[in-house]
Structures are given as structure tokens and as C-alpha cells.
Amino acid sequence: MQRKGDLEESPRARTNVFEMLRQLCWKGSGAVALGWGFYVLFLVLSTHPCWESSDCWAALFIGSQGATKFAATQTIRSSGKTSSGSATGLEHIVFGIAASADKWKWRKEYIDLWWKQGKNRGFVWLDRETSEPWPVNSPPFKISEDTSRFKFTHPNGYRSAIRISRIVSETFRLGLPDVRWFVMGDDDTVFFTENLVKVLGKYDHNQYYYIGSNSECAEQNMVHSFSMAYGGGGFAISYPLAKALARIQDECLDRYSSLYGSDQRVHACLAELGVPLTKEPGFHQVDLHGKLLGILAAHPLTPLVSLHHLDVVAPLFPNMSRVEALQHLMKAVKADPDRVVQQSMCYDRRRNWTLSVSWGYSVQIYGRIMLPRLLEYPLETFKFWMGWARFPFVFNTRPLSQDPCQNPSVLYMETMNDSGSPEIFSSYTRQAEVGEKSCNATVNNPEEIKRVRIVSHKIIVDWRQAPRRQCCDLVSSGKSDIEISIRNCREGESMSPP
Incomplete structure (x- = not known):
């Protein structure tokens, strides 16, 4: 026989149940509120503009004056750095200088102006050895590979354009260590290497970069290309792009046998890799005659990186x-x-x-x-x-x-x-x-x-x-x-x- 207590719940029991339900609801709503708070905090922080600037966080936590000092320090530390974590220096650049044995005797005096023995890295690439002993203070030389197997069909050009176009690829295959940039120039190109380092330091050498500038003359660009870096003014190719170029260039060259110059051929093969020219106006082809006073007295607001064709313009200073x-x-x-x-x-x-x-x-x-x-x-x-x-x-x-x-x-x-x-x-x-x-x-x-x-x-x-x-x-x-x-x-x- 059942007792009455077995069939009817006591008031105290009902109170305990209600208390338990209230506590459960309170704890559940607290957890939901806490979770919602974290979610809102995440949204605020992840979209805050301070994520784009360390100066902003500095201003929030250490005040505006401290932020100014912090920003100055960060600018110094990060100047010229790339994703590799260190600033680009002259030691990371390898020069490829296009030359010929016949003209070397007269052109070397231009290279002597900017080449720093023991600091610069690179080679003068010749068609054959010179008849005179090689100067000890000049860059070391290399003899270019035979290019007779490649087609050349331009009616007025020179076959040497094929040899010169392969200088970056041949330099890459030497396997030099710690190279970030390959810089191409002629034997009558004068580089201002401190400024060259500054310009290349703007770019990530781990990416595909082809850097240089056009001719100053519209008709030269119309005939050759407005999208091409002119070799006399010099151009720079990043290491991974040089690697890709070396892989495809020999196959690519025969497709462009009708082109005139070496820089056209380099540009054509880089176009097949889908890489455009990044223009830096401090590279100067100098397709000009006369005095460069006008150009240099109103130079673009950019570092002076190179000058070319110095044999055909007047001396930069009178007398x-x-x-x-x-x-x-x-x-x-x-x-x-x-x-x-x-x-x-x-x-x-x-x-x-x-x-x-x-x-x-x-x-x-x-x-x-x-x-x-x-x-x-x-x-x-x-x-x-x-x-x-x-x-x-x-x-x-x-x-x-x-x-x-x-x-x-x-x-x-x-x-x-x-x-x-x-x-x-x-x-x-x-x-x-x-x-x-x-x-x-x-x-x-x-x-x-x-x-x-x-x-x-x-x-x-x-x-x-x-x-x-x-x-x-x-x-x-x-x-x-x-x-x-x-x-x-x-x-x-x-x-x-x-």
C-alpha cells in the first residue's frame, strides 16, 4: 500500500527543484554571455586598424611620445629589409657586364669609376680573351658560351645580341652563394652602387622582379618596346626570376630570332614568364646627344642609379x-x-x-x-x-x-x-x-x-x-x-x- 508521501511531492522538494533549475539557467546564460563577449572582443581586435601599424599599439599603450620614439626605432630597424629579414646590401648583388675584347681597352675606364674591388661581385663577359694581360683592379672576366646554334634573322643587327642576352642566365649557373639580384649593364654603363642598393632594397628579392627603365627617346621605345628595360641603362632581375629565366631561355631565344637587341630578347623571354617591367627612372639609357645638363639639373625625384652612352654625350662638366x-x-x-x-x-x-x-x-x-x-x-x-x-x-x-x-x-x-x-x-x-x-x-x-x-x-x-x-x-x-x-x-x- 502506497503512502501519501509517495504520491504527493512536498513543498520543500518543489523548492529544491526550482532552485536547481534557476542555478542551471543562471550558469547557462553566464556561459553564453561570456562566449558572446569573447566573440565580440575578437571581432573588435581582429578588425582594429592597429593590426596594420605597430605605431598604433604603441600610442595606445605607451602614449604618443613613446610611440614616436618607437616608430623611429622601427623605421631604422626595418629600412631596406625584405621577407628574408635582413637589409639588401652590395654583397647581395652580382653584376654581369657586357663587353667585347676589341673595345675593352677603352671602355674599362668607365668601369674603374664605380667598381669597388673586394666589395662588388660580378664578371665582365667577353666574346674572347683580350690580347693584353687582364688588369688586377678590374672585375674578373668570363668568356661567354658559344651561341652559334641559335637562330638570328635580323637584317641589320649583330649576333652578339644573343650572347649578351644570356649573361644573366650564365651568371646564375655559376651557383654563387647569397645572391639576391643579378644586375646587367654595358661596359660603358656607370652605376652609382649606393643608390642601386637603395632602389633594390625597396623590393622583395624572393619575388619575380624585373627592374629598369625605358629609353628617353619616344621613337626608340616605339621601335623596340615601351615595356622593356634598356640594357645600357642597366636592369635588375631577382634571384628566383633569374632561375626561371635560365630554365627557359635557350628554348625561348629561337622564337625571337628576328629581334634586334639583347635587351629585347631578355624582355621577350620574361614576357613568356608573365613578368612585367617595374620601372625605376633612376636607370638612364641616355639615348641622347649633346649636353646632359638639362636632364641632370631637373632629375626625377628618385636616386641616380646609372648613366650610359657616355662616349657620345658631352662631358658632364665643362673643360x-x-x-x-x-x-x-x-x-x-x-x-x-x-x-x-x-x-x-x-x-x-x-x-x-x-x-x-x-x-x-x-x-x-x-x-x-x-x-x-x-x-x-x-x-x-x-x-x-x-x-x-x-x-x-x-x-x-x-x-x-x-x-x-x-x-x-x-x-x-x-x-x-x-x-x-x-x-x-x-x-x-x-x-x-x-x-x-x-x-x-x-x-x-x-x-x-x-x-x-x-x-x-x-x-x-x-x-x-x-x-x-x-x-x-x-x-x-x-x-x-x-x-x-x-x-x-x-x-x-x-x-x-x-
Whole structure:
């Protein structure tokens, strides 16, 4: 027989059940709330802009002043680094210099200007051995492989284009250690190696990169290609791309037997690999005649990496041989490679003059106000290589005037006082040039200025950042001399004329 307690639940039992249910619900909702909180926190943090910048986290945790110091430290540590974790240096670059035994005797003097024995790596690639002993201070040489098995059908070209086009592949097959970049150039190419390192340091050498620039002449690019790096100006190929090129090039070459030059053939094979040209305007093919004053006085805001065809243009400085003029320019390169031929603009407001400085090379003084936009256009002190194009150059230019008073008075770098301190003093003087017409104005004539002195501080530019010209101040303006100071522009500062 059942008892009443077995059939009816006591009030106390019901209370215990309700308490247990309440606690379970509370614990369950707490777990859900906790999980939801973690999920929201994850969404906030994973989409926060601080993930894109270590400076942001620094500002959150250590304040804005600490963040500024932190950012400066990080900039120094990361400058020029790639995914391999170390900065690209000259030791990571191997040069392949295209040369011939017949011309080596005359061309070697250009290579001697920039080759650093014991620091540079690379080879001069010849068609055969030279008749004279090889200079001990020159790069070592290699003899190119026989290329007679390849087809060559261009009616006006030279078979040597095939040999030269294979220099990067042959250099790769040497198996040199710790190579990041293969740089190709001619025996009359002058490289500014400090700036070359800076430019290549912008890119990840573990990726497929083909870096160089076009010809200055439109018709040359129309005939050959606007998408090709010109070999005389030099070009760089990253290690993995050189590996891929070496694998396919011999098979590729016969498909392009009708092309004219070696650089065309390299470009064609790289196109089959799907790799475009990455343009760096500091590589200069110099398909020009005449004086390079216009080009170098209004150089693009980019490091000067190379110059080519130096046998066919006038010496860079008046009253010097070509080699002497280049040796003179190298004084500025040694003192401050980042700044060399970088343009700054300022005004003599009292005289209404315009001064355009190409640091380490020249100062141009106009007897009137010239706008910065126009000063960026090179004066046509040069002529195009050959051809018929109505617009012969691939950049804007300004014609020289028949009236010498409308042209600038030009002063060239004379001395470069690099004592090793951060402050650098350079002076620029007028030098009589053969055939130069003088301005006969008797009032406010810029040709009265015989010397310009420039004070600057050595700069180390991170060329991966947005470029900006430096500003200059007119310190003093006398009857026959001027002093200028060049410095970083202030935030929001403009070069507006008076």
C-alpha cells in the first residue's frame, strides 16, 4: 500500500527543484554571455586598424611620445629589409657586364669609376680573351658560351645580341652563394652602387622582379618596346626570376630570332614568364646627344642609379674630359649619394630671381620668377638619338631661348667639402664654355654671380616612403656670390614664388 508521501511531492522538494533549475539557467546564460563577449572582443581586435601599424599599439599603450620614439626605432630597424629579414646590401648583388675584347681597352675606364674591388661581385663577359694581360683592379672576366646554334634573322643587327642576352642566365649557373639580384649593364654603363642598393632594397628579392627603365627617346621605345628595360641603362632581375629565366631561355631565344637587341630578347623571354617591367627612372639609357645638363639639373625625384652612352654625350662638366668629369661627380656621390642631382628650388625675393639647385652638379639662376612646375621640365640642352618623332622625348621639356638673357646662368660644382661631419659645404662657379653666348644686360644680370655656396646636411632617405623635394633658403645674396641652405621642408611648407 502506497503512502501519501509517495504520491504527493512536498513543498520543500518543489523548492529544491526550482532552485536547481534557476542555478542551471543562471550558469547557462553566464556561459553564453561570456562566449558572446569573447566573440565580440575578437571581432573588435581582429578588425582594429592597429593590426596594420605597430605605431598604433604603441600610442595606445605607451602614449604618443613613446610611440614616436618607437616608430623611429622601427623605421631604422626595418629600412631596406625584405621577407628574408635582413637589409639588401652590395654583397647581395652580382653584376654581369657586357663587353667585347676589341673595345675593352677603352671602355674599362668607365668601369674603374664605380667598381669597388673586394666589395662588388660580378664578371665582365667577353666574346674572347683580350690580347693584353687582364688588369688586377678590374672585375674578373668570363668568356661567354658559344651561341652559334641559335637562330638570328635580323637584317641589320649583330649576333652578339644573343650572347649578351644570356649573361644573366650564365651568371646564375655559376651557383654563387647569397645572391639576391643579378644586375646587367654595358661596359660603358656607370652605376652609382649606393643608390642601386637603395632602389633594390625597396623590393622583395624572393619575388619575380624585373627592374629598369625605358629609353628617353619616344621613337626608340616605339621601335623596340615601351615595356622593356634598356640594357645600357642597366636592369635588375631577382634571384628566383633569374632561375626561371635560365630554365627557359635557350628554348625561348629561337622564337625571337628576328629581334634586334639583347635587351629585347631578355624582355621577350620574361614576357613568356608573365613578368612585367617595374620601372625605376633612376636607370638612364641616355639615348641622347649633346649636353646632359638639362636632364641632370631637373632629375626625377628618385636616386641616380646609372648613366650610359657616355662616349657620345658631352662631358658632364665643362673643360674636363669625360672621365675627369665623372670622377668629379663621384666626389658628390661619395659625400651624399641620396642627395646627388636632387633638385631644390628657391627665390631671391629682393632681385626677383629663381634658383634651381641640382645638388652636387649645378645651380641655375634665372633673372625672373619661374614656377616650380616649369623648373621640373628639363631644358633641351640635348638632342634625340635619331628618328622622326614630332615629340621625340618621353618627358616634358623646355626649349632653350635664342635670347641668352632668357636662359639661366649656370654654375657648376667646383668643390665638395666632405669632412665626415653631418654638415657638407659645396661651392658652384661659373665656367666659360666654348660657343656660349652671354647675357649683356646691365641691370639685374644673374651672370654677375660668380659663386654659389651651399650648406646641407647628409641625408639618409627611405625611398620606399612618399618622395618630397627638399627646401632651400637664401642665406645671403651679394653682388657676386650667394649662399644657400638646403633642408627638409616643414609640414605644409610650399615652394610658392613671391
